[in-house]
Amino acid sequence: MEYLDGSPYEYRSFPFPMISIGWLGRAHGLQNEGSEPLAAADFDILKRLSARPGSVTLGVHECELCPEGEEFEGNGEYRYYFDDGSVYSAPVMILHYVEDHGYSPPRPFVDCLRRSTALRWDWRAERLVDLLLDESADFDFRCEAVIDLPKWRDSRVVSAVKAASLDEILADSAGDEIGRSLGILARSGLMELADLEGHSDFVRFGIREVLGG
């Protein structure tokens, strides 16, 4: 999959518009001729915000910039939400592109990285909560909502993810992601995980991945 930096996201469908960055390939190469290398401090922010991939079920991509025979592989995408309302999507390989190939993301994205703070509750969070709690909504959207909602450290996210953990169909196919989200929310002090026994093995697996034990 190769898209131009800054183009509207079209890799798959998503509940709201996103901007593509770092979807590199052979046709357009690094797409960053003439731009400055990404500063170490900016790369640190990028790594911190690249903590949890979504859309991991779609299969593995190989880096098309590596020499033949040494292809680096990645699976899924990172989504970056900023307080100005923008959402960027990059393949998980964006970190590899920066570190090993000298890729430099476009300036508007780097500016967003530098300004990024804890996300304020907004319409995107509302939309994701609505999707997560709506049994008739697109199932993939609901699974991706589980993954992205903990970007907002908010009690409304706790309620929504707890409700999702009780939704049998969701917990059957996305229980690990629900567990990871519960783990992240517990780790940030927003909830207690006293009643682990109430969860399915799949959900507990995700919780343990985050919290250990």
Ligand SMILES: [Zn+2]
């Ligand atoms: Zn590579």
